[in-house]
Amino acid sequence: MNKPLRRPLVLAGVCLLLLVFGLQIAFTVHQESLTWDEGDHIFAGYMMWKTHDYGLNPEHPPLMKLLGTLPLLGQPLTIPSDQHRYFKTEAYMDGREMLFAKGPEYAKMLTFRMRMANLTVAILLGLLVFLAAYEMFGVGAGFVALVLLVFEPNVLAHGAFVTTDVGVSCFFFASVYAFYRYCKVPSVGRLVVAGLAVGLALATKHSAVLLLPMLVALAACEVVFRFNGDERGKRALRLVGGLAGVAVIAVVVLWAFYGFRYNARPGALRLDPTLAQYVMPLKPVEAKGILLLAKYRVLPESYLYGLADVRAMANGMPSYFMGKVYEHGLWYYFPVVLLIKSTLGFLGLVLLAVAAVIAGWFRRWREILFLTVPPGIYLFVAMTSHLNIGARHILPIWVFLCVFAAGGAWAWVESRGWNKVWAYAVGFLLAMHVSASALAYPNYMAYSNVLWGGPSQTHKYLTDSNTDWAQQLIAVKKYTDEHGIKDCWFAYFANPGLLSADYGIPCKPLPTPDSLFFDVQQPVPATIEGTVLISEGTLTGFELGSNVLNPYREFQGLQPVGQIQGGVLVYEGKFEIPIAAAWSHVQQSEALLKHKQPEGALAEAQQAVAIAPNSLTAQMALGDALVALGRKDEAKVAYAQAAELVKTMEPGAQEEWVPRVQKKMAQTVS
Structure with a gap:
């Protein structure tokens, strides 16, 4: 290990930044209610611990669910009985019932404990970002990268949720970093570490399968550019063997998280629908591939259900973009999301790094490739997907760009003659990044930079987990209490998967697209009066695929009297909602x-x-x-x-x- 890392000030600086990182996330999530997907993950994770049932939330692998629900073990919980519903409905509904059986305060306590368990992965991610930037570009770049990550609004927004996004970002980055170290100095130890990292990524989220083309592409770069000076044929054989070793170790790790059992459910329990039925909406080649893996039991059954679910979602889901509803996704959605939801300081530093490459100051080609090829592949695949519902789906890209931007920025600082000027420029852009993030607290979910109006205006351009992932119920309760609201109506994004009444909010529920999907009838009159709260995700009506079907589209032209955490809009008056009234x-x-x-x-x-x-x-x-x-x-x-x-x-x-x-x-x- 290089000497600078032993310096007390360096260690103190890293620890201080990681502490700031953790405190920001902890104080933020303490103010946020359970989000849309967390109840589903939590119930599934708890039942994995208790009954080894991997069939309640097969669309996501186990790792983050198991980690997040560790604090539940030993708690006197009330477990709902299995009603043999569609597995997604079962997990969502049972998760809410389990958490809120003893009231909102107990549920909030459990939720916070579980989020703190998952926060450990975000802290690990911060440490890996510093170590990678330090190893690649030096201690100064390490601190620049860490500051970028610690104040990255999108990472802060999802840093402790009992979901998969920060987890897969961490293990994605860990896998590429570990493979980088193996390529530099091949050894059995480094090969094993890379295999373990890839296995953890696979056990976190299905998008980790993209590591296969990423590592193959990076290995090809190693052969073509001969960074180690080896003869190409010999180098190629070593890397092929290394990749095979990584794959074997990763698959073993994945199977370990499923208890080395093929069947998703224990005993005589089986998933309904069957896997053969579940793959029917997929393209023929996708369906045949998944069924072939099932036939020979190459991967666990639950994992294969998840692959089918991911492909089905990617092949078609409505989206909302720039004020319009689209039946499917748009290829340019995620590039624009990067521009909207990145701070201007962050974008400036990325451009500075690109300029450093063009100007010839930044020539660490192996490092540049390892930091740009994986996010490039990730972005390309995301652009071909029709699942356009949140920046969280490309969260790993921000992580890689933090290190790339840091390396490029530090190259300018170390350039001859103008180093002080560039040091000031880098410092200014970092200050912009930190201040923009600090001003957004605690509304990181709805963050957009000032060119787009900031968090209060993000809902005009994007929806779902870009702004409103149903995390505002604690803030809504505070709002109704402070304004003395005792009677109101609430079209809440996660209803009926989560209920505003769970947090003591005195509003009558209005039907939402998800109340249709869950087949829960919520009769309402055609005319309502008084205070009306509408989640931004529900207001857009994007889940219905067309604004013509949206029962709340008349509200889109009205000026709200208030806004809560960037995602719940408040209206006062008398309103006609005939389409909502007709739904039941x-x-x-x-x-x-x-x-x-x-x-x-x-x-x-x-x-x-x-x-x-x-x-x-x-x-x-x-x-x-x-x-x-x-x-x-x-x-x-x-x-x-x-x-x-x-x-x-x-x-x-x-x-x-x-x-x-x-x-x-x-x-x-x-």
Whole structure:
């Protein structure tokens, strides 16, 4: 180890920055309620410890769930009975019930303890960033990289949640860093460390499979550029062997987290739907590949379900971008997200590093490749995905860029003749980064830089975990108490997976897209009055795939009287919400049709249309009920009304809905 790392001031500086990092995250999450996905992860993780059941949340591997739920072991928890629902519904609903069975204060205490357990991974990430930058570029660059990470709003936003994003960022970076060290000085020890790191990444999140092309690409660079001066053929053989060793160790580590058991659920329990059914929405080549891995039991069953889920989500999910709803994702979504949600100081330092490469001051090509090839591949894959719901999905990119920016910035500082000028420039950009982050506290989730208006304006451009991941209930409770609000309405993003009543908020629930997806009926009147709170994620209506289907779109043109943690908007007055009021009747109509009660279904559908004649789903429900009763001519009229509403949709949504309506129309032809 180099001498500078032994210096007390260096060690003290690193420890101080990591302490600041941890305290920022801890104070932030202490003010935040359970987020959308945490209850799902928590219940699944706890049941893994207690029953070795890996089937309650198979869309994510076990590592971060097991780590986060360690503080629950030994707690006197009330465990809901398995109702044999769809596994996602089961985990979301049971997680909420388990945590809040003894009241909100107990739930908040448990949530904070679990988040502190996961915070250890964020601290480890900070340490790795410093060590990598120090080893690659020196102690000064190490501190620049660490400061960038410690005050990175997107990392701070997710640093302690019982989810996978910071975990995969940590082990992604650890894997590449470990492989870098192996390439520099090959040894069995370094090979084992790289394999363990890759295994931990695979056990954290399914996106870690991207490490395979990343490490292969980096190995190819090692052969082509001959950084060690070895003969190419010999170098290639050594790296092929090294990659094979890394892969074997990583797969063993992955299996270890599933208890070396193929079946997702213990005993006679089985997942419903089956894996063969679950892969049906995928492209044929994807489905065949996953089923082939299942046939030979190459990977655990739960992990394969997760791969299928990731691909299904990536192949198509509605998104919201720059004020518009899209049926699918956009290729340029994530590059723009990087520009919106990075501080100007951070962007300036990245550009400074690029300029250093162009100017010839930054020529550490092995290090540059190891810091740019992985995030480049990651960004390319993200751009081809249709899952555009949050900057957290590209969080590893910020981590790599912290070290790259630090290396480039320090190259300017060490340049001959102008080093003082560049030192001031780097210091100024770092100060911009730190101050922008500090001013955003504690609304890191909704962060955007000043060119986009800051955290209070982010909801105009982005949604979901970019602004509102349902983390504001503690702040909403404080707001209602301070303003003396005793009666209100709340369209809450995570409802019914999480309930505002769990935190003592005195608002009546308004239906959301997720209350439809969970098939929970929440009847409301067509006119509401008083205080109305709407989560930004619900206000955009993006989950429905079209703003035409959004029951709260009239609120989009109104000026809110307040905003809570950058993600909940507050309105006062009298409001018409006919589409929301019609939803429960549509749901009831669909339920009655499933139970072969077409007369009752027709009555409910007619009531829905009477409340909201411009509701597409109400007209479709009416047509379905009429078809079931053999009244095809009347059904044709209802479907024709639906077809006219489809014409008002966004182009992408029309592509989705036109075939649906046409298929329904075909049923009315005798």
